[in-house]
Amino acid sequence: MSSRLESKSDPKDFSGHSMTTSLARMGALVRYSVRATSHIVSVITLLAICCAVTDAQTAGSILHVEFVNATSYFSGYCALADVGKNSNKLTRPTPVPPFVIGVGIADIVSVNGTPVKGTAIEGFNGTLLSPTMTSGRAIGDFTAAPTNATFELTFLNPDGTLIGTLEIHGQGTSSDLRPPGAPSDVPGGSVYSVVGGTGPFLGVRGYFAPVQDSVSPERQTTDCEDPSYRRINADPGGNKRHPVLYLIPLTQPQILITPNGPAIVHASDGTLVTTAKPAKAGEILSLFASGLGPTKPGVDPGQPFPATPLQPVNSPVQVLVNGQPSDVSYAGGYPGAVDGYQVNFRVPDGATPGQASVQLTSAWISGPPVSMPLQ
Numbered sequence: 001m002s003s004r005l006e007s008k009s010d011p012k013d014f015s016g017h018s019m020t021t022s023l024a025r026m027g028a029l030v031r032y033s034v035r036a037t038s039h040i041v042s043v044i045t046l047l048a049i050c051c052a053v054t055d056a057q058t059a060g061s062i063l064h065v066e067f068v069n070a071t072s073y074f075s076g077y078c079a080l081a082d083v084g085k086n087s088n089k090l091t092r093p094t095p096v097p098p099f100v101i102g103v104g105i106a107d108i109v110s111v112n113g114t115p116v117k118g119t120a121i122e123g124f125n126g127t128l129l130s131p132t133m134t135s136g137r138a139i140g141d142f143t144a145a146p147t148n149a150t151f152e153l154t155f156l157n158p159d160g161t162l163i164g165t166l167e168i169h170g171q172g173t174s175s176d177l178r179p180p181g182a183p184s185d186v187p188g189g190s191v192y193s194v195v196g197g198t199g200p201f202l203g204v205r206g207y208f209a210p211v212q213d214s215v216s217p218e219r220q221t222t223d224c225e226d227p228s229y230r231r232i233n234a235d236p237g238g239n240k241r242h243p244v245l246y247l248i249p250l251t252q253p254q255i256l257i258t259p260n261g262p263a264i265v266h267a268s269d270g271t272l273v274t275t276a277k278p279a280k281a282g283e284i285l286s287l288f289a290s291g292l293g294p295t296k297p298g299v300d301p302g303q304p305f306p307a308t309p310l311q312p313v314n315s316p317v318q319v320l321v322n323g324q325p326s327d328v329s330y331a332g333g334y335p336g337a338v339d340g341y342q343v344n345f346r347v348p349d350g351a352t353p354g355q356a357s358v359q360l361t362s363a364w365i366s367g368p369p370v371s372m373p374l375q
Helices: 019-033 041-048
Strands: 062-072 099-111 118-128 149-156 162-170 194-195 206-209 221-222 244-248 264-266 284-290 317-321 327-333 342-347 354-360 371-373
Touching: 062 118, 099 149, 149 194, 194 244, 221 371, 284 354, 317 342
Parallel strands: 062 221
Antiparallel strands: 062 099, 062 244, 099 118, 118 149, 149 162, 162 194, 194 206, 206 244, 264 284, 284 342, 317 354, 327 342, 354 371
């Protein structure tokens, strides 16, 4: 469900400040972001009557992550004095031992097609299970390779600033032990549990499938190889993995709703987008939302956003109009608000007239779509 806005006889802004103070703050925010005119009183009134997000079940989001230069370093092949000393490209001997210990490392290069930076660290310290008597495998009731594995994913913006992290636990079960209820978008049987995270992923839970590339999968080597040569020693195909995440966050982006429709306004004059005054393709609009997560330089949890400096959202923010990405010129905390944000975006050229779907995402976590009239 989307957030609701209810009228009050003496409207205040998100934090109860006066309209004069809100007007000054809003004027500064819009001037820097979309150069709107001074006709924004209606926007201030709109924000003033905002109430808290109604309780609702948070929907999950699918994240397609791309790893490159994925390499697993298996322990136990090198004398302690020689660990990590060999710069040559090595290969793990076969067969895989029944008890496996090691570390996997990969570069994170994109999420849902958005370029990012980051590192994935896999730790494994378990065994290979088989329900049938197989030499070199531990007997058990199901197939798994390996058991007791963890992943730590650290996502960075292209400028190197931290977006957030994810903590993942599980074991490589076979496809016949696919977790009941796992979304069909999450492939395979090796489905791990997302147990938490930081930044926009604080309190998140969900599923993770560490899918290997069919042509150039993760490279396996020994603990003798120098890990500083991981990118240099990569195979020509890139040693790729295509993990899929299904994340259920504590909160999700919500476009606020007024008695007259979604809190989306014309940036030119601050009036609400309505059937009587619809949006147009190519027009710059502002929407008001909650649940976009941490900002830069940031505020303490539960504290209002200051008027200065501006507080842009720390994670990638996207506005989809009829499923088509729009150009987002600014997304940040609204001054005086606690968990209240303004997002300025341009309606894509060629957007189909009628009732357009508008959906907001932050850190690739999607909010519920709302409907906006489009001329």
